[in-house]
Amino acid sequence: MSESEPLTGEALALDLVNTRPLSGDGRVDLLGTPRQLSRWLALEADRLEEGHAQEGDAEEGHAGEEPGAGDLIPVHAVRGHTEAVVRALLDAAEPPAAALRGLTEAQRAAPAVRELGWDGTTVTAVPRRTGPLGVRVAAALAEAAVELLTDPAIGRLKECEADGCVMVFLPAHPRRRWCSPARCGNRARVARYYQRHSVAREPRP
Numbered sequence: 001m002s003e004s005e006p007l008t009g010e011a012l013a014l015d016l017v018n019t020r021p022l023s024g025d026g027r028v029d030l031l032g033t034p035r036q037l038s039r040w041l042a043l044e045a046d047r048l049e050e051g052h053a054q055e056g057d058a059e060e061g062h063a064g065e066e067p068g069a070g071d072l073i074p075v076h077a078v079r080g081h082t083e084a085v086v087r088a089l090l091d092a093a094e095p096p097a098a099a100l101r102g103l104t105e106a107q108r109a110a111p112a113v114r115e116l117g118w119d120g121t122t123v124t125a126v127p128r129r130t131g132p133l134g135v136r137v138a139a140a141l142a143e144a145a146v147e148l149l150t151d152p153a154i155g156r157l158k159e160c161e162a163d164g165c166v167m168v169f170l171p172a173h174p175r176r177r178w179c180s181p182a183r184c185g186n187r188a189r190v191a192r193y194y195q196r197h198s199v200a201r202e203p204r205p
Contacts, residue, residue, distance in 0.1 A: 006030050006040055007180055010169050012047050013145040017083045022166045034067040037075060048140055071134025078106050078138045082145040086168055090159055106142035110135045160184050
């Protein structure tokens, strides 16, 4: 798995936090451009579909609506607030009040309203948000963060044990150590292999 590929498969809020991995030159932003955001939204479409639907959109979500530079701002803000809370919880510390408040405000900016309709036989209710794409996505992501941060499972939160990795995850098994077997797990195995063989090749005194 390439370091430039977003790590997905965790809780949506953690997938968002994990879009800022660490490289040799510092933290990298995998949502740094509208195109990158669009690609990430496509990867998470099954979980964000209702998050950015608004009246008049196609049923598959934001079909035909591409993010602009302004849409990055609210999404980055929610990511920053979520990571601040996550890091505090990892340190068994009190989360910053500003981060908690920011997540609340992001939800308030584009609340999901259950829009009633008629499908010919029954009344339907579809969650809809209104406003710019970035605001709607940020609201959905903030709600996902609230769901995660208030879930008792958050007590299992871990950071990848690999050197130079800041990815976070919720392990299904307590022995899980890496953010991804294909990313850090494989890198750790390779490092151990070379370490063992280099020691074996060292000349004896």
